[in-house]
Amino acid sequence: MSSSSSLTKALGLFLTATALVLAGCSGQQTAEEALAKSFSEAGIQKEAVFPLAGHLSVDGAPPANDGRYPVIVVLIERGKTAEAAEPPRFVECDPDGRFSFITYDRDDGVKPSHYVVAVAKLRRAGPRRYTGPDQFHNRYNDPDKNAREAEFQIEHQAPGRTDYDLQLTIAGAEPIETPGPHSITGIP
Secondary structure: OOHHHHHHHHHHHHHHHHHHHHHOOOOOOOHHHHHHHHHHHHOOOOOOOEOEEEEEEEOOEOOOOOOOOOEEEEEEEOOOOHHHOOOOEEEEOOOOOEEEOOOOOOOOOEOOEEEEEEEEEOEEEEOOEEEOOOOOOOOOOOHHHHOOOHHHEEEEOOOOEEEEEEEEOOOOOOOOOOOOOOOOOEEO
8 A cells, every 4th residue: 555545544544533432432542642553553653743834925925715716835755746646746835825844733844855836726616626727827737847946945944934035926927828837827
C-alpha cells in the first residue's frame, strides 16, 4: 500500500476515533491518542509537521472570495508535479487572505521540504473539488514558472513559519491564455 493511501486510511480512522471521543464512547482516549492508535493500526508513523501559514493579497487588497470562487494556495514539493501529489496539498484562503496548512490537526502545518507555491482562483465543484478556468488568468498557477521566482519558493523547516506574505498583481497584467502543462487548473 502506498504511504499516501495509508495516510488516507489513517486519517479516516482518526476521524472515526475523534467522533467516538467527542461522543464519549471511547472512555478517556484523547484525539491525539486516537490518532496515534490509527497510525499504529495502519502500520505507518506520524510525520513531523511544522506550521506553514500566511497572508495573500491581490492588487494590495484581500482577495475577492465569495465562496463560489475561492483562492487556492497549493504546495508542490520541489522536483514533483501537482499530479504526482496524492492528494494535492492545498488550502483555501479565507476572505481576508489568510491561509494555514493542515496535516493532522488545525493549523499544524506540513512536513519539512522545499515547496513551490502555486495560486489559483477556481470554481468550487464540490467538497474539496475545484475546476477552472483560473480566474487569475493563469498568472500564478504554474509551478514550473513559479519555481523560477524566489517569492514562490518555501524552504520549510522546524519550527515553521506563519508569516508568509504572497502579493499577487492581477490588474493590468496580461492574461496567460494557455496554462502550462503542470498548471493548477482544477483539483479533483
